[in-house]
Amino acid sequence: MNVLVVGGAGYIGSHMVKMLRAEGHQAVVFDNLSGGYRDAVLGAELVEADLADRAALDAVFASRSFDAVMHFASFIQVGESVQLPDKYYRNNVANTLNLLDAMVAHGVERFIFSSTAAIFGEPEQVPIDERQPSRPLNPYGRSKAMVEQILEDYARAFGLRYTCLRYFNAAGADLDGQLGERHEPETHLIPLILQVASGYRDHIAVYGRDYPTPDGTCIRDYIHVVDLCSAHLLALQRLQHGGDSDCFNLGNGAGFSVQEVIDSARRISGQPIEVRDAPRRAGDPARLVADPAKARAVLEWIPRHAELDTIIETAWRWECRMRQTSS
Incomplete structure (x- = not known):
């Protein structure tokens, strides 16, 4: 297949491009490089361009024949979305509409959307399956939920077929060490911990040790980025073979606590990793874990790198490479 990968120079998108090419597909990356890197492609x-530029989108679709589009180009910081909701609605919603309208205009019908567990807000029960109501708590989660609703309407009106993949916590790095997680600023727990191990930061903060969990720290569901991309590939193949539009929660189905992640990072890196305790953050649930049963049954998806030490080990190799490159 010939696939347009929007946001393909970013963390997950670049891993997806590598996997697509390894599987014999053609990939064209559309990215403004605001959060991605040229050397990750x-x-x-x-194609260096912005989703806000409808003329650039039309030019890409007019000059090539695409079988599908994968969309990774969203802003993802929850805290920033509260402070700058306009930025999130403009990029995550309005710019996605630009992309969808260009697809409809040029007859491209298959769409894979990078969604998020943030659409659920405070879950009614854990693990979280697809039947739980969407009650996002912040503009980031609301922007993703809005796009999911837009996709339902576009499917009915224009024949678009889509798959929404709701990530829990993407983590880890390319198994060959060529790609990894690079965010500025970094907000994700595992790379922050490993930056302490590498000496780039002096400590990691643990926000609360009084949660109703075995060690008192929050539990989250971490999914290796390669496993995440394999789910995208399976979703793409399903649409290619006539599958209906659908949504899937993607996680390992087993969470790890903040303390367990720190302990694993200490084992893998051999570094002490200074920890400083801090008060709870508002809105942090004790436990967020996916129920991936639907993805396993319908997509026949099996996470193959689910062990925490494997996730940390690949991320640590990438962190070491980044520090060597910058020194």
Whole structure:
């Protein structure tokens, strides 16, 4: 298949491009490089442009024949979305509408959307399955939920077929060490911990040790980025073979606590990793874990790198490479 990967120079998108090419598909990356990196586009064509530029989108679709679009180009910081909701609605919603309208205009019918567990807000029960109501607590989660609703309407009106993949916590790095997680600023727990191990930061903060969990720290569901991309590939193949539009929660189905992540990072890195305790953050649930049963049954998806030490080990190799490169 010939796939347009929007946001393909970013963390998950770049891993997806590598996997697509390894599986014999053609990939074209559309990215404004605001959060991505030119050197993360391994061998694929890069179109440097913005989703707000409808003319640039039309030019890409007019000059090539695409079988599908994968969309990774969203802003993802929850705290920033509260402070700058306009930024999140403009990019995550309005710019996605630009992309969908260009697809409809050029007859491209298959769409894979990078969604999020944040659409659920405070879950009614854990693990979280697809039947739970969407009650997002912040503009980031609301922007993703809005796009999911838009996709339902576009499917009915224009024949678009889509798959929404709701991530829990993407983590880890390319198994070959070529790609990894690079965010500025970094907000994700595992790379922050490993930056302490590498000496780039002096400590990691643990926000609360009084949660109703075995060790008192929050539990989250971490999914290796390669396993995440494999779910995208299976979703793409399902649409290619006539599958209906649908949504899937993607996680390992087993969570790890903040303390367990720190302990694993200490084992893998061999570094002490200074920890400083801090008060709870508002809105942090004690436990967020996916129920991936639907993805396993319908997509026949099996996470193959689910062990915490494996996730940390690949991320640590990438962190070491980044520090060597910058020194």
